[in-house]
Amino acid sequence: MNHVRSVLLAALVAPVLLTACGSDDEPTTGAAAPVTTTAPSSAESSESSEPSAPASPAAAGDATAPGTELKVGDRAVLPFEYSSSKSGTIAITVTAIERGDSADLAAFGERAQGLTPFYVRATVENVGGTDLSYSSVRLRGLGPDGRSTGVIISGDTDKCENESAARDFTTAGAKYDTCILTAASGSSTVTAAEFSDGDAYSDSPVVWKS
Numbered sequence: 780m781n782h783v784r785s786v787l788l789a790a791l792v793a794p795v796l797l798t799a800c801g802s803d804d805e806p807t808t809g810a811a812a813p814v815t816t817t818a819p820s821s822a823e824s825s826e827s828s829e830p831s832a833p834a835s836p837a838a839a840g841d842a843t844a845p846g847t848e849l850k851v852g853d854r855a856v857l858p859f860e861y862s863s864s865k866s867g868t869i870a871i872t873v874t875a876i877e878r879g880d881s882a883d884l885a886a887f888g889e890r891a892q893g894l895t896p897f898y899v900r901a902t903v904e905n906v907g908g909t910d911l912s913y914s915s916v917r918l919r920g921l922g923p924d925g926r927s928t929g930v931i932i933s934g935d936t937d938k939c940e941n942e943s944a945a946r947d948f949t950t951a952g953a954k955y956d957t958c959i960l961t962a963a964s965g966s967s968t969v970t971a972a973e974f975s976d977g978d979a980y981s982d983s984p985v986v987w988k989s
Contacts, residue, residue: 842868845983851876855985856906858977859916867909871916873972873987874956875900883936884962891962894930897969898939899959905944908951915943917976920961920969921986928963936960 843855851873860866879896899918905911922928935941939958947953961969975984 843985845979845985847985849873849985849987851987851989853987854904855974855987857974857985858979859911859914860977861911861914865909865911865914867905867911868907869911869916870904870906871918871974872902872904873899873918874902876920876969876972876987876989878968879936879938883938884932886936887932887934891932893964894932894962895964895968896932896936896939897961897963899961899969899972900939900956901959901972902954902956903944905948905951905953908949910949911944912946912948913943914948915941916957916974918959918972918974920959920963921971921973922963922967923970925971925986928961928967928969930962930964932962933960 841856843849843857847855849855854870854872856868856870858866859869875898877898877900879898881891881893881895883896884891884894897920899920901916901918903916920928933941939960941959942955942957944953944955948955959972961972963969971986971988973984973986975981
């Protein structure tokens with residue numbers, strides 16, 4: 780598996796972008812990371828639409844409808860495009876949403892103060908049997924109100940490693956496990972995760988609730 784080593788931290792109010800690049804083959808040098816201010820996206824600032832009614836988990840091979848609400852442990856079958864040359868059908872099963880400890884974010888520095896990490900653990904399966912080697916999925920944590928927590932953070936901690944597919948993720952039934960780091964500020968929590976990639980799901984994500 781390939782570990783995603785880039786680190787990104789932003790807040791909706793006076794958002795700040797912090798990056799530190801590295802890889803398994805080339806460790807980071809420890810030099811100060813560049814800081815860039817960015818404007819909040821309309822997707823983050825807009826209100827969520829009314830939640831869809833819960834639906835049954837999709838059977839194998841049946842695409843999960845946009846707006847479907849699932850429980851943690853349920854499997855969603857999803858059309859997936861990683862790049863112009865890599866697309867197909869995958870299944871994502873969110874297996875757990877775990878609360879971490881603030882100390883887990885020590886490597887992120889002062890900008891992580893006041894944040895609590897949450898770990899979205901998932902199993903990803905190649906359903907269509909197309910070449911999706913080295914691809915990775917994105918999931919976003921949501922608060923109890925079904926909206927973004929207002930914090931965007933990505934990267935790895937000792938307890939949560941964001942994996943990408945291996946070289947042999949090219950056949951139906953191939954699987955890998957990954958963990959997506961999310962966070963909340965203050966007393967907020969993460970109780971759900973959403974998949975919103977692709978035109979069909981950008982406005983009506985598939986949501987797993989704990």
